[in-house]
Amino acid sequence: MIVTAAAGLALLPTSQGTAELWHAAVYARVQPRLTSWSSAVPVAWLDLLAVAVVIGSLAALVGHWRGAGSLGRRAAAVAGWAAGLAVSTAALYLLFMGLWGLNYRRAPLADRLEFAPARVTPASMETLAGTAIDRLNALHAEAHAQGWPAAADLPARLGPAFGAVLLQLGSGWQATPAAPKPTLFGPYFRAASISGLTNPFGLDVMITPDALPFERPSILAHEWGHLAGYAHEAEAGFVGWLTCVHGDVPAQYSGWLDLLPRVLRGLPAEARARVSRHLATGPRADFAAIAKRIERASPTITGAAWIGYDRFLKANRVPEGVTSYDAVARLVVGTEFGDGWKPRLAPRGLTAK
Numbered sequence: 391m392i393v394t395a396a397a398g399l400a401l402l403p404t405s406q407g408t409a410e411l412w413h414a415a416v417y418a419r420v421q422p423r424l425t426s427w428s429s430a431v432p433v434a435w436l437d438l439l440a441v442a443v444v445i446g447s448l449a450a451l452v453g454h455w456r457g458a459g460s461l462g463r464r465a466a467a468v469a470g471w472a473a474g475l476a477v478s479t480a481a482l483y484l485l486f487m488g489l490w491g492l493n494y495r496r497a498p499l500a501d502r503l504e505f506a507p508a509r510v511t512p513a514s515m516e517t518l519a520g521t522a523i524d525r526l527n528a529l530h531a532e533a534h535a536q537g538w539p540a541a542a543d544l545p546a547r548l549g550p551a552f553g554a555v556l557l558q559l560g561s562g563w564q565a566t567p568a569a570p571k572p573t574l575f576g577p578y579f580r581a582a583s584i585s586g587l588t589n590p591f592g593l594d595v596m597i598t599p600d601a602l603p604f605e606r607p608s609i610l611a612h613e614w615g616h617l618a619g620y621a622h623e624a625e626a627g628f629v630g631w632l633t634c635v636h637g638d639v640p641a642q643y644s645g646w647l648d649l650l651p652r653v654l655r656g657l658p659a660e661a662r663a664r665v666s667r668h669l670a671t672g673p674r675a676d677f678a679a680i681a682k683r684i685e686r687a688s689p690t691i692t693g694a695a696w697i698g699y700d701r702f703l704k705a706n707r708v709p710e711g712v713t714s715y716d717a718v719a720r721l722v723v724g725t726e727f728g729d730g731w732k733p734r735l736a737p738r739g740l741t742a743k
């Protein structure tokens with residue numbers, strides 16, 4: 391029954407309207423409570439779940455194996471263990487979807503914004519790249535002089551900006567931000583070049599332990615975008631960038647530092663080289679430090695991890711897969727903004743064309 395329910399939820403279509411109703415009626419009530427509870431525990435809930443799953447699976451396998459005598463009975467015992475594992479996996483999938491995963495099936499954020507695909511042109515992308523470079527050059531000295539807060543202090547420093555951005559996006563509720571937690575998966579994050587992760591079972595967040603101080607605000611703000619129910623990586627990136635832009639000077643610098651490479655990757659090589667010449671020595675050195683950090687990752691583990699995540703995203707109806715990270719540049723360019731980078735919302739009842 392559980393396996394059938396999980397298969398049906400995975401394969402059968404869910405309307406965007408149903409997903410939005412679930413988001414407003416269930417997720418908006420669960421997230422603040424669950425994140426507050428999980429934040430009260432000093433360890434990552436995902437670590438506890440992973441340890442419980444591994445120990446429970448091994449204990450069940452050993453129990454089935456010891457209870458069997460002959461080779462034939464042992465084969466049946468392993469089959470019984472595998473069937474139990476399938477049921478447990480299906481139950482975890484249902485929990486994943488019920489707590490967070492249905493956010494993948496919500497209406498696109500672009501539908502709620504004054505977004506026009508016609509605005510996304512090579513010229514407008516180059517203009518955005520130039521703006522990002524100008525901001526980085528202007529903010530670098532003051533951002534480094536002020537310094538970056540410890541990760542545990544970021545909710546207090548950046549949380550108000552996050553709340554303001556959610557209101558600007560028309561959210562009818564306030565997501566609760568969370569400080570990043572240390573995790574047993576830290577070495578894996580380093581090896582796989584994974585910057586951050588939102589745990590869908592505990593709605594707490596983790597970031598790679600080797601994140602540089604000027605990376606932490608943008609990485610964490612991105613994960614807060616996921617906590618707010620924006621599952622698509624471009625949408626979480628949009629929320630994270632806006633949060634940083636509306637934060638203090640170090641946060642602003644971090645946000646533009648994260649956005650610029652995603653914009654540059656969308657430009658032709660000639661335009662990329664032309665606009666990049668204007669990047670000052672300070673920001674250039676920070677990008678070099680980020681590149682050096684990423685170089686320490688394992689190419690084999692990184693490749694396998696990103697292939698797996700690409701398949702996961704596509705299975706959850708994100709056809710762009712991992713390229714959805716860089717789609718944040720298109721979302722920024724195609725959106726109409728007011729003063730102070732305040733996004734304009736589409737008239738109620740209308741969607742972007």
